[in-house]
Amino acid sequence: MSVLDRFKPxxxxxxxxxxxxDVISGFVTALFSIPEGMAYASIGGFNPVSGLYSGxxxxxxxxxxxxxxxMVTTLTSAIALSSQSVLSKAGLDPTNMGNxxxxxxxxxxxxxLFGVLKFGAAMNFVSSSVMTGFTVGIAVQIVAxxxxxxxxxxxxxxxxxxxxxxxxxxxxxWKLSAVIxxxxxxxxxxxxxxxxxxxxxxxxxxxxxVTVVVAVLHTDVExxxxxxxxxxxxxxxxxPDLTAAPDLLLGAFAIALVGLAQAAxxxxxxxxxxxxxxxxxxxxxxxxxxxxVGGFFGSLATGGxxxxxxxxxxxxxxxxxxxxxxxxxxxxxxxxxxxxxxxxPMPVIGGLLLVIGGELIMGRWPDxxxxxxxxxxxxxALVATFIATTQFPLQDAILFGAALSLVLYCVxxxxxxxxxxxxxxxxxxxxxxxxxxxxxxxxxxxxxSGVALFAEVPRLDDxxxxxxxxxxxxxxxxxxxxxxxxxxxxxxxxxxxxxEKFQKRSGRLMIAGVSxxxxxxxxxxxxxxxxxxxxxxxxxxxxxxxxxxxxxRAQDWLSQQPH
Numbered sequence: 001m002s003v004l005d006r007f008k009p010x011x012x013x014x015x016x017x018x019x020x021x022d023v024i025s026g027f028v029t030a031l032f033s034i035p036e037g038m039a040y041a042s043i044g045g046f047n048p049v050s051g052l053y054s055g056x057x058x059x060x061x062x063x064x065x066x067x068x069x070x071m072v073t074t075l076t077s078a079i080a081l082s083s084q085s086v087l088s089k090a091g092l093d094p095t096n097m098g099n100x101x102x103x104x105x106x107x108x109x110x111x112x113l114f115g116v117l118k119f120g121a122a123m124n125f126v127s128s129s130v131m132t133g134f135t136v137g138i139a140v141q142i143v144a145x146x147x148x149x150x151x152x153x154x155x156x157x158x159x160x161x162x163x164x165x166x167x168x169x170x171x172x173x174w175k176l177s178a179v180i181x182x183x184x185x186x187x188x189x190x191x192x193x194x195x196x197x198x199x200x201x202x203x204x205x206x207x208x209x210v211t212v213v214v215a216v217l218h219t220d221v222e223x224x225x226x227x228x229x230x231x232x233x234x235x236x237x238x239x240p241d242l243t244a245a246p247d248l249l250l251g252a253f254a255i256a257l258v259g260l261a262q263a264a265x266x267x268x269x270x271x272x273x274x275x276x277x278x279x280x281x282x283x284x285x286x287x288x289x290x291x292x293v294g295g296f297f298g299s300l301a302t303g304g305x306x307x308x309x310x311x312x313x314x315x316x317x318x319x320x321x322x323x324x325x326x327x328x329x330x331x332x333x334x335x336x337x338x339x340x341x342x343x344x345p346m347p348v349i350g351g352l353l354l355v356i357g358g359e360l361i362m363g364r365w366p367d368x369x370x371x372x373x374x375x376x377x378x379x380x381a382l383v384a385t386f387i388a389t390t391q392f393p394l395q396d397a398i399l400f401g402a403a404l405s406l407v408l409y410c411v412x413x414x415x416x417x418x419x420x421x422x423x424x425x426x427x428x429x430x431x432x433x434x435x436x437x438x439x440x441x442x443x444x445x446x447x448x449s450g451v452a453l454f455a456e457v458p459r460l461d462d463x464x465x466x467x468x469x470x471x472x473x474x475x476x477x478x479x480x481x482x483x484x485x486x487x488x489x490x491x492x493x494x495x496x497x498x499x500e501k502f503q504k505r506s507g508r509l510m511i512a513g514v515s516x517x518x519x520x521x522x523x524x525x526x527x528x529x530x531x532x533x534x535x536x537x538x539x540x541x542x543x544x545x546x547x548x549x550x551x552x553r554a555q556d557w558l559s560q561q562p563h
Contacts, residue, residue: 102244443558
């Protein structure tokens with residue numbers, strides 16, 4: 001498949017045509033993008049207008065190429081906070097459009113490379129417990145980021161958890177009008193949320209109702225217009241500041257991981273209506289293209305958004321055109337009535353962010369309980385990732401989480417590795433206890449179950465039967481049907497040691513079920529000459545036929561030995 005082929009829509013959706021429900025869904029999604037996009041940009045310390053721009057061309061391009069056809073690509077809370085963290089650590093101005101464009105384009109390039117190199121399966125190695133800890137940490141950061149908007153007091157503490165302590169220690173400096181507006185926003189949202197017919201529009205309705213009331217009553221609170229003006233125009237074309245690239249590259253990699261990890265769960269939650277198969281690597285490519293294009297038009301870094309996708313689906317999305325229309329509608333809304341957004345009170349946005357943070361935590365609550373009930377090691381990973389997310393820069397936290405996921409995988413895989421003994425039972429093989437030692441003039445069969453990680457070797461070495469010094473003609477057949485094509489060098493060293501021990505006692509160590517790739521590995525390790533071609537039995541289409549062949553050879557060899 002060529003690189004250009006990766007930008008083609010999924011086959012089942014290629015000929016899809018827009019439906020009336022796609023037009024309506026796109027309009028609802030665009031309306032929802034106004035408060036949520038501005039809110040997410042706000043918690044990252046960016047101009048709220050950038051949140052609007054992030055739902056335009058990036059959303060449109062992402063929907064054109066996504067293999068999960070209903071996925072909406074836009075700014076998310078985790079990406080906003082991660083972007084702010086990356087720029088802050090690099091010492092770059094988050095209000096400089098050149099810096100933002102460079103970061104967004106770099107994130108797009110990383111995502112695009114992940115897609116082209118088919119790294120979609122790699123996201124399976126980011127454990128659920130790590131993502132749960134990261135998501136809950138993000139939720140706490142979101143709530144901490146609202147404190148200034150809902151109280152009018154800006155905490156001076158840099159530590160996320162200490163911001164709450166700082167804010168409540170200065171409760172006397174809170175502005176009552178801001179608190180009342182924020183609480184009213186949450187209350188109005190809750191009321192609409194309980195009405196089934198408009199539940200999916202609760203955020204939008206709460207924004208509209210409370211904003212109108214505040215404007216009518218002339219309530220003294222900070223508004224979007226006090227922070228930035230919303231021009232009734234298309235996003236300005238912005239060239240990335242190439243001089244910022246070296247300082248942003250590692251952070252862009254971390255943001256890409258955040259975005260891709262969030263988007264990876266969408267395909268499982270929202271299957272393609274046309275029956276076509278989703279493709280994680282194809283979605284990576286689509287998100288990469290969305291960021292590269294969006295970066296030149298005022299967008300912050302974007303990724304697949306489960307919340308925005310959920311809005312689109314609940315509003316009747318049937319094809320990828322729903323996302324395309326969402327981007328187009330938002331462009332039209334900003335051109336026609338964009339300046340109206342300036343009257344939105346910041347406590348309203350803060351109140352909606354409180355809701356979003358709470359929903360993130362509650363959405364993960366079943367996962368948290370399950371992890372703590374069933375997987376102690378995963379629970380430690382969850383807590384560690386949560387602490388890292390709330391105490392360290394987010395790009396460091398996600399890299400820490402990814403590394404922790406890999407360590408967890410290796411630990412679990414090493415724990416699962418074992419040797420089992422087999423013995424013939426008519427035409428079948430049955431499992432028996434692994435013997436403490438390998439007898440003379442007899443055949444012992446061991447079957448390896450594992451993934452050939454170097455960490456398995458001590459465990460396998462402990463399980464391996466001993467060969468007595470006075471043993472003669474011992475035979476061991478090692479069945480490696482499930483052994484991966486690229487075993488570890490440490491395992492190769494273990495095999496060499498065992499083969500040499502058998503040869504010193506006039507015995508044989510045979511390997512059955514060897515794939516062509518494993519045979520090449522053994523050859524490169526210099527083991528084929530040591531083991532002998534007759535002691536290596538290739539795998540075939542039948543699971544235990546190679547073992548049957550090896551066992552017959554061993555019986556024939558033993559019958560020829562002097563006793």
